[in-house]
Amino acid sequence: MIEINELTKRYEDGVLALDHVSYAVAPGEIFCLLGANGAGKTTTINILLDFIPPTSGSATINEHDCNKFPLEAKKYVSYVSENVQLYGMFTARQNLAFFAELAGKTGLKKKDYDDVMRTVGLPEKALRMRLKHFSKGMRQKLGIAIALLKDPPAILMDEPTSGLDPTSAQEFLAQLRRLRERGKAILMTTHDIFRAKLIADRVGIMKQGRLVAIRKKQDFKHADLEEIYMHEMQAAETI
Amino acid sequence: MLGILIKKEITETMLDLRFWVVTALFLILIPLGMYVSRKDYERRLANYQQEQQMYRQHYGKDVGPYVEAQGFRPPSLLSIFALGLDPFMPDKAITSRSGLVRAAKEPGIDNPESLLFGKADYLFNVSFIVSLAALIFTFNRISGEREKGTLRLMISGSIRRGEILLAKIVGNYLVLLVPFVIAFLAALIILNASSVISVWSSGLWPALLVIIIVTLLLILVMVSLGICVSTLTYGSIASIMMLFLVWIIAVLGIPKISPMIAEAVYPIESRKVVDLAARIAREDIEGEFNKKKEELFEKCCTEFGTTWEDIAVEPRTDAEKQAYAKYDREVLALDSECQKRVADAIRKLEQDYRNRRNVQASLAVNLSRISPVSCCTYLVSGLCGTGPDEPDRFIWNAERYQEQVKAAIYDNWVVKTYRMGEPLPNIRVRQTEGFDQSKASVPEMKYEYTPIAEVLRAGWVDILLLFVFNILFFAVAFWRFNNYDVR
Numbered sequence: 008m009i010e011i012n013e014l015t016k017r018y019e020d021g022v023l024a025l026d027h028v029s030y031a032v033a034p035g036e037i038f039c040l041l042g043a044n045g046a047g048k049t050t051t052i053n054i055l056l057d058f059i060p061p062t063s064g065s066a067t068i069n070e071h072d073c074n075k076f077p078l079e080a081k082k083y084v085s086y087v088s089e090n091v092q093l094y095g096m097f098t099a100r101q102n103l104a105f106f107a108e109l110a111g112k113t114g115l116k117k118k119d120y121d122d123v124m125r126t127v128g129l130p131e132k133a134l135r136m137r138l139k140h141f142s143k144g145m146r147q148k149l150g151i152a153i154a155l156l157k158d159p160p161a162i163l164m165d166e167p168t169s170g171l172d173p174t175s176a177q178e179f180l181a182q183l184r185r186l187r188e189r190g191k192a193i194l195m196t197t198h199d200i201f202r203a204k205l206i207a208d209r210v211g212i213m214k215q216g217r218l219v220a221i222r223k224k225q226d227f228k229h230a231d232l233e234e235i236y237m238h239e240m241q242a243a244e245t246i
Numbered sequence: 247m248l249g250i251l252i253k254k255e256i257t258e259t260m261l262d263l264r265f266w267v268v269t270a271l272f273l274i275l276i277p278l279g280m281y282v283s284r285k286d287y288e289r290r291l292a293n294y295q296q297e298q299q300m301y302r303q304h305y306g307k308d309v310g311p312y313v314e315a316q317g318f319r320p321p322s323l324l325s326i327f328a329l330g331l332d333p334f335m336p337d338k339a340i341t342s343r344s345g346l347v348r349a350a351k352e353p354g355i356d357n358p359e360s361l362l363f364g365k366a367d368y369l370f371n372v373s374f375i376v377s378l379a380a381l382i383f384t385f386n387r388i389s390g391e392r393e394k395g396t397l398r399l400m401i402s403g404s405i406r407r408g409e410i411l412l413a414k415i416v417g418n419y420l421v422l423l424v425p426f427v428i429a430f431l432a433a434l435i436i437l438n439a440s441s442v443i444s445v446w447s448s449g450l451w452p453a454l455l456v457i458i459i460v461t462l463l464l465i466l467v468m469v470s471l472g473i474c475v476s477t478l479t480y481g482s483i484a485s486i487m488m489l490f491l492v493w494i495i496a497v498l499g500i501p502k503i504s505p506m507i508a509e510a511v512y513p514i515e516s517r518k519v520v521d522l523a524a525r526i527a528r529e530d531i532e533g534e535f536n537k538k539k540e541e542l543f544e545k546c547c548t549e550f551g552t553t554w555e556d557i558a559v560e561p562r563t564d565a566e567k568q569a570y571a572k573y574d575r576e577v578l579a580l581d582s583e584c585q586k587r588v589a590d591a592i593r594k595l596e597q598d599y600r601n602r603r604n605v606q607a608s609l610a611v612n613l614s615r616i617s618p619v620s621c622c623t624y625l626v627s628g629l630c631g632t633g634p635d636e637p638d639r640f641i642w643n644a645e646r647y648q649e650q651v652k653a654a655i656y657d658n659w660v661v662k663t664y665r666m667g668e669p670l671p672n673i674r675v676r677q678t679e680g681f682d683q684s685k686a687s688v689p690e691m692k693y694e695y696t697p698i699a700e701v702l703r704a705g706w707v708d709i710l711l712l713f714v715f716n717i718l719f720f721a722v723a724f725w726r727f728n729n730y731d732v733r
Contacts, residue, residue: 056402058732078404086402092395094254096261108250109403153399163402 008034008083008161008192009055014064016050016216024050026216027064032192034160037183039203040196041236042213048196052163055194056086068161085157089166091150095139099129099149102138103156110157119156126185127152128178144175151182162186164195168202180206204232212239248409255417259383268379269425273432275375279366280433283326284440286365290321291442302688309686311659311675315341317647317691319640322631324453326437328369330632333361339644339691343656344528345589347648349640368433369626372461373619376426377468378493383422384472385489386482387414388727393481397732411473411727415720419469426465430458453629453698463712464622470719471496477726496617504614512606520599527591535584539577546573600638607634618715621708628705631695635704639696647691654689
């Protein structure tokens with residue numbers, strides 16, 4: 008569903024943000040990208056969403072090149088950012104309706120909104136609340152709710168658990184599992200090795216723009232993922 | 247898709263505090279400005295009517311050969327919308343037997359403070375308040391959304407950036423029109439409440455329609471400019487600083503500096519110098535012809551055996567009568583030639599001055615057209631009869647009035663100058679046949695303001711420029727936004 012092929016990005020100031028990175032995320036799979044700040048995780052997502060063009064290589068979503076046919080590619084993807092920011096003066100329902108309508112989901116009924124709010128663990132009465140009164144956790148959940156309403160086959164998440172309290176983070180992971188069960192291909196960048204271990208089917212470890220390792224669930228299910236991560240980072244240093 | 251985006255822009259803007267502040271501002275300033283301007287017009291109209299009536303009562307029958315008839319300029323009805331140059335325009339035209347008409351403005355200003363600070367008429371409100379409101383509405387529509395992070399989320403969807411931009415322009419434009427239209431309608435109701443004004447009169451509504459169209463175009467330009475500013479910056483603070491810079495340049499800077507640049511680049515002498523030059527030219531020509539008349543008079547006297555020093559005011563002897571008769575016939579040609587040369591000389595001076603002034607004015611106008619506010623000002627003030635072309639229009643009216651008075655009064659008197667020099671010239675005056683002084687009266691000046699069609703013919707470039715500004719700002723915003731870093 009999501010394919011990254013020899014993707015390279017060099018910024019105008021000469022910084023190499025991505026260096027021939029390749030991997031794919033299949034439907035019903037959660038792929039977590041791990042790495043320090045500046046490793047190139049967010050750059051990958053920026054290229055997938057056509058916020059920036061790649062220097063070379065390609066990124067496709069559902070076989071549509073994200074750089075050449077961005078509008079086509081983005082029909083099949085939802086995006087949840089590190090800090091979901093919506094329209095503060097709008098109610099939750101207005102925000103949901105706006106982004107759902109943009110994705111072509113028109114004519115949604117109250118029941119649809121109530122269902123999605125329940126699914127992400129938000130009270131139905133929150134639909135009438137203005138977003139400026141929402142906590143960060145509530146906004147993250149609403150970000151997921153938007154992704155659910157859009158119902159695309161792929162979801163990109165950029166540090167979605169950052170700043171969430173433990174309970175909200177647990178609820179968020181439960182939500183991700185449900186999405187996986189529904190066959191969504193999920194690419195998630197994170198610093199949170201603990202939660203990556205809990206949720207990921209595969210992890211990719213990035214360092215200075217390079218994908219230094221990809222580990223499957225069976226590799227880290229009974230091992231310490233943090234240790235694997237540190238080991239791969241040190242190994243990359245010696246190359 | 248566009249409809250959804252426009253709906254969101256409208257909802258978002260209407261929930262913003264800025265919308266309510268602007269609405270309150272429009273609802274107070276535009277109707278209030280209209281009320282004050284209406285009262286001012288009613289006062290000016292009453293003054294005009296009173297002055298004209300008094301003049302006609304006291305001097306209306308004064309149709310002597312040397313009468314200086316006064317034609318009064320009525321205030322333009324549309325000056326309620328844009329007072330423009332009206333306070334600086336002459337109030338009346340004064341004719342003269344010599345063929346020269348002069349403009350007069352009564353010294354003193356009724357309300358100097360209002361001129362010092364400018365009047366808050368409709369044009370002021372549109373140029374300053376509405377244009378600023380349009381920029382305030384829009385300056386951070388892109389940069390602000392980027393700052394909040396909502397732009398990233400929106401663009402992560404399958405939406406063309408051009409659609410987002412267009413929706414922002416259309417949405418904000420429509421929202422801004424709501425308080426403007428309400429305030430404008432309130433202003434029209436106030437205007438129509440006057441006993442001397444009807445909004446539906448043929449003299450008002452066609453121009454009013456054009457004024458509304460021009461205003462709507464200007465608002466669209468300012469909205470596009472605001473969105474354009476927003477795509478040039480990446481944060482609200484930078485946007486607001488750029489907004490004020492752009493507003494100051496467009497509204498205060500360019501229109502005020504352009505005439506000064508034109509004066510520096512193409513200096514011309516003042517009106518007083520030209521008037522003095524005209525006076526000197528007239529005196530020189532008249533002096534030259536006075537000598538010729540003296541020579542003619544002397545020649546006539548010599549021919550019939552009398553000396554000119556002996557001639558009294560009234561001829562007594564046959565020789566004197568014959569000398570007078572001959573002089574009487576031949577002096578007409580000299581008088582006519584003198585008048586022609588004076589008129590030609592003054593016309594040439596006037597035309598030269600007007601040509602040079604037109605070059606300077608064109609330079610100033612064309613320079614200031616860089617600002618859309620200037621384009622709107624030229625058009626609206628032109629339609630209101632208070633624009634930069636109106637002084638020339640006054641001269642045209644005054645010259646027409648001079649011709650009218652000449653036909654009605656001056657041509658009915660034959661004036662002959664027999665003897666020049668000290669102590670006093672000897673002048674004979676008689677009426678033409680059929681002229682009944684008791685039945686004649688001073689004609690009234692029928693002042694005609696520039697017709698709408700003529701204003702539009704002269705101002706098409708301003709309308710075109712307003713369209714061009716719209717396209718230009720949208721194109722720049724489109725180009726910038728397509729390359730805008732939303733991260």
